[in-house]
Amino acid sequence: MDITMLKSRGWTANDDGTKITKTFEFPTFPEAFGFMAQSAIWAEKWNHHPEWTNIYRKVVVTLTTHDAGGLTDKDVKLAEKMDEIQGS
Numbered sequence: 001m002d003i004t005m006l007k008s009r010g011w012t013a014n015d016d017g018t019k020i021t022k023t024f025e026f027p028t029f030p031e032a033f034g035f036m037a038q039s040a041i042w043a044e045k046w047n048h049h050p051e052w053t054n055i056y057r058k059v060v061v062t063l064t065t066h067d068a069g070g071l072t073d074k075d076v077k078l079a080e081k082m083d084e085i086q087g088s
Contacts, residue, residue, distance in 0.1 A: 003071070006079050018070035020079060024059045024086055032057050038085045039078075048074045050082075 003013065003020060011022045026032040032054055039061075043049045051062040061082060063075040 003076060006076065009083050011079055019062050019064040020071065020075060021060065021062045024061065026057045029056055032059050035059060035085055039082050042081050043078060046074065046078065048078055050078065
């Protein structure tokens, strides 16, 4: 699994490479919340749920596959979908 493309889009890996994180910023709170709602639909469909927080216009997302002990293709797939939803 190569996360080079994700890194070029603003995703960063933690020190041991088991998680990737990205901060998404939006012009308004409703847009941030809409992003979360759209992402949640895919997360539920794929049964792969993010760790995330929302403060006003920012959504911080961390992806990892807990039962695998680190990153998997599921994380890459959801990260790519979130980038697509955001339009980056």
